[in-house]
Amino acid sequence: MGYGLLAGAIAAEIIATTSMKYSDGFSRFWPSLITGVGYLVTFALLARALKTLQVGTAYAIWSGVGTAAVAVIGFLFLGENLNAAKITGIVLIIVGVAVLNLGGAH
Numbered sequence: 001m002g003y004g005l006l007a008g009a010i011a012a013e014i015i016a017t018t019s020m021k022y023s024d025g026f027s028r029f030w031p032s033l034i035t036g037v038g039y040l041v042t043f044a045l046l047a048r049a050l051k052t053l054q055v056g057t058a059y060a061i062w063s064g065v066g067t068a069a070v071a072v073i074g075f076l077f078l079g080e081n082l083n084a085a086k087i088t089g090i091v092l093i094i095v096g097v098a099v100l101n102l103g104g105a106h
Helices: 002-022 029-049 055-077 084-102
Strands: none
Touching: 002 029, 002 055, 029 055, 055 084
16 A cells, blocks of 8 residues: 555656646646645655655655656656766666665565
8 A cells, every 4th residue: 555655646746747847937827736736645645655664765766766757758758858877867766766675665
């Protein structure tokens, strides 16, 4: 249950962050609203996930996966560049999350 809630928190954070880009500095109503609601949902789900998951592991997964996903979305859909340093960083995030999980995360 905890990992399902964490996955929902990650998805909501990715949607909220992507919407923030489209909000044009919070000057566009709908993307701004989606950003605000998305972050409320994100933190509500993360808080519920923390009832059963270790905070360090859950936060590392939430922030790492969210960061990597938003970087890929930026490249695929927003015209942002993706160079060797960014690719290396994304790979290191994925490896780090895997190591945390293999290390006995609950």
